[in-house]
Amino acid sequence: MMRYHKVPEETIKRMPQYLRALLFLRQQSTKYITSRGLSEYVLLNPPQIRKDLSYFGAFGLRGTGYEVEPLIKQIRRILKLDVEQKTVLVGAGRLGSAIARFPGFQRYGFNITDIYDNAGKRIGKKIGKIQIKDVAKLNKIKANSVKIAIIATPPETAQQIADALVKAGVTSILNLTSAYLAVPKKVRVRTVDLAMELGMLPYYT
Amino acid sequence: MMRYHKVPEETIKRMPQYLRALLFLRQQSTKYITSRGLSEYVLLNPPQIRKDLSYFGAFGLRGTGYEVEPLIKQIRRILKLDVEQKTVLVGAGRLGSAIARFPGFQRYGFNITDIYDNAGKRIGKKIGKIQIKDVAKLNKIKANSVKIAIIATPPETAQQIADALVKAGVTSILNLTSAYLAVPKKVRVRTVDLAMELGMLPYYT
DNA sequence: TCCTGTGAACTTGTTCACAGCT
DNA sequence: AGCTGTGAACAAGTTCACAGGA
Numbered sequence: 492m493m494r495y496h497k498v499p500e501e502t503i504k505r506m507p508q509y510l511r512a513l514l515f516l517r518q519q520s521t522k523y524i525t526s527r528g529l530s531e532y533v534l535l536n537p538p539q540i541r542k543d544l545s546y547f548g549a550f551g552l553r554g555t556g557y558e559v560e561p562l563i564k565q566i567r568r569i570l571k572l573d574v575e576q577k578t579v580l581v582g583a584g585r586l587g588s589a590i591a592r593f594p595g596f597q598r599y600g601f602n603i604t605d606i607y608d609n610a611g612k613r614i615g616k617k618i619g620k621i622q623i624k625d626v627a628k629l630n631k632i633k634a635n636s637v638k639i640a641i642i643a644t645p646p647e648t649a650q651q652i653a654d655a656l657v658k659a660g661v662t663s664i665l666n667l668t669s670a671y672l673a674v675p676k677k678v679r680v681r682t683v684d685l686a687m688e689l690g691m692l693p694y695y696t
Numbered sequence: 697m698m699r700y701h702k703v704p705e706e707t708i709k710r711m712p713q714y715l716r717a718l719l720f721l722r723q724q725s726t727k728y729i730t731s732r733g734l735s736e737y738v739l740l741n742p743p744q745i746r747k748d749l750s751y752f753g754a755f756g757l758r759g760t761g762y763e764v765e766p767l768i769k770q771i772r773r774i775l776k777l778d779v780e781q782k783t784v785l786v787g788a789g790r791l792g793s794a795i796a797r798f799p800g801f802q803r804y805g806f807n808i809t810d811i812y813d814n815a816g817k818r819i820g821k822k823i824g825k826i827q828i829k830d831v832a833k834l835n836k837i838k839a840n841s842v843k844i845a846i847i848a849t850p851p852e853t854a855q856q857i858a859d860a861l862v863k864a865g866v867t868s869i870l871n872l873t874s875a876y877l878a879v880p881k882k883v884r885v886r887t888v889d890l891a892m893e894l895g896m897l898p899y900y901t
Numbered sequence: 902t903c904c905t906g907t908g909a910a911c912t913t914g915t916t917c918a919c920a921g922c923t
Numbered sequence: 924a925g926c927t928g929t930g931a932a933c934a935a936g937t938t939c940a941c942a943g944g945a
Binding site for chain 2: 903904906
């Protein structure tokens with residue numbers, strides 16, 4: 492049992508992929524899946540999958556594979572997605588409102604509880620059931636113990652939003668702007684800049 | 697000179713980051729930048745940056761650093777972003793329309809020339825200057841030599857869109873749905889599933 | 902002196918082969 | 924027999940130390 496080995500960062504990045512595949516399999520009423528079967532959904536080879544999972548424990552059944560439902564529970568627990576993760580969204584422009592209505596987040600345990608914007612014309616309006624609040628009141632989220640935030644503002648304001656979020660106790664940020672965010676070491680930032688994601692594709696053509 | 701070494705995939709992924717930083721520096725009228733200076737914008741250490749750039753040639757000036765403008769040109773050339781990359785967007789829902797108006801793509805050389813959707817109510821309407829076309833006419837893009845596509849449809853339709861795109865000659869796809877896309881080996885797919893990007897953040901809290 | 906360019910050492914991550922359980 | 928779990932071999936990527944030019 493390898494539970495006490497250090498888990499590679501790359502393994503952590505792959506765990507949500509396994510979760511996604513397993514959720515899909517459950518929907519298809521699949522009860523058991525082998526590492527070979529899973530490999531068709533995540534484009535990784537079977538030993539890689541087995542090794543990744545084995546860092547956290549021995550979840551499989553030799554001769555049979557992995558039981559889908561319990562494995563979903565385990566991965567959710569490992570990634571801390573078994574408890575509802577309160578999430579705040581800053582920026583209610585086009586991208587922000589697309590995000591706010593995105594069904595995928597719920598399925599992973601993320602619950603967008605607050606939406607903020609700085610534009611007067613948007614404040615007070617609703618996206619779904621959530622009323623857009625003034626970004627000046629971001630400090631209020633502290634009492635709410637929100638740890639995760641999504642920034643979907645113009646890049647120019649991203650840093651000041653990040654500062655306010657950190658001050659309010661947020662520890663993880665998904666940055667959807669092209670701005671580089673300077674934050675304290677304890678705060679985790681994942682930046683997804685769509686233009687940059689496209690940027691590497693032509694190289695291989 | 698290392699130009700004939702194999703370039704690591706990880707290096708390619710970082711090149712757009714360097715480009716982004718350099719574009720920012722140019723905007724600040726910075727003429728020269730050292731690897732140390734760049735490292736503050738991309739969160740990588742200086743030797744890593746020097747090594748990455750050296751895979752493609754010796755662009756630096758010993759004692760001085762890199763000249764911003766020529767390095768931008770070089771990276772654009774390396775990534776094939778110096779020629780306009782015609783790009784087609786499929787899916788004109790909330791996310792799609794946010795993408796279509798996204799200013800970042802232009803700056804990287806991507807020019808969205810066509811937008812497709814399958815919803816009758818959207819076809820014919822305009823986003824900016826581009827009229828939304830019926831997705832059934834996707835095959836038309838072949839004559840236009842579009843090589844890059846962005847899929848921002850619901851996940852259920854993503855695979856059939858991908859099939860049509862491949863048939864129409866597209867070689868690179870940015871998949872913004874949660875669907876796994878099966879494509880021929882020569883076609884490059886980059887999937888960005890925002891829920892998955894969020895998924896790994898709570899682990900580290 | 903300052904900073905780049907790079908071979909070599911080192912670290913991290915992946916693949917393999919097979920032991921071991923069902 | 925079939926499939927997992929994992930140490931060990933292997934591959935890829937990163938860091939370092941320093942040679943060499945401005």
